[in-house]
Amino acid sequence: MPLATADLYDERGDELDSLALQMHDVGGHVAFDGPVRTVRCHRDNALVKATLATPGEGAVLVVDGGGSLASALVGDVIAGSAVRNGWAGIIVHGAVRDRVAIGGLPIGVKALGSNPRTSAKAGVGEVDVPVEIAGVVFTPGKHVWADADGVLVER
Structure with missing residues (x-):
């Protein structure tokens, strides 16, 4: 179990940034942590799917969907692939779908909200680039690091 984010911030606050954006806990694990991997995409989840189909080795995929809730970037099939490939979690600055099914999976997932609508599959976006979410x-x-209190990341 990772150290609670509140305790971690008390210990290392000047080394960390705290995401002030309020996100929903969707996955079966509320607390999770790992090295950052990223995907930047807008209403197109092909790169998310492709990335989570590779060995995660305990990493957390941060998906910058621009905050759009118009279509889901992660569903139960993609989240299940992430579990099988050893990812610790997924943080989605956008929407997910299949919330009940994802909630039964042993992975951390945080998202802005949900929408049953699927996204495009053209592969438009970028992988493993710095992404900025809410500053x-x-x-x-x-x-x-992520838990019920929020998300912290090394500066």
Whole structure:
């Protein structure tokens, strides 16, 4: 079990950024942490699916969907692939779908909300680039921690 984010912030606050954006806990694990990997995409989840189909080795995929709730970037099939491939979690600055099914999976998932609508599959976007969400930069390779209180990332 990762250290609680509140305790971690008390210990290392000046080394961490805190995501002030309020996100929903969707996955079966509320607390999770790992090295950051990223995907930047807008209403197109092909890169999310492809990335989570690779060995995660305990990493957390941060998906910058621009905050759009118009279509889901992660569903139960993609989240299940992430579990099988050893990812610790997924943080989605956008929507997910299949919330009940994802809630039964042994993975952490945080998202802005949900929408049953599927997204495009063209593969438009970028992988493993720094992404900024609500003023916080998530850089591939830095460490991220998430729990019921929120999300912290190394500066």
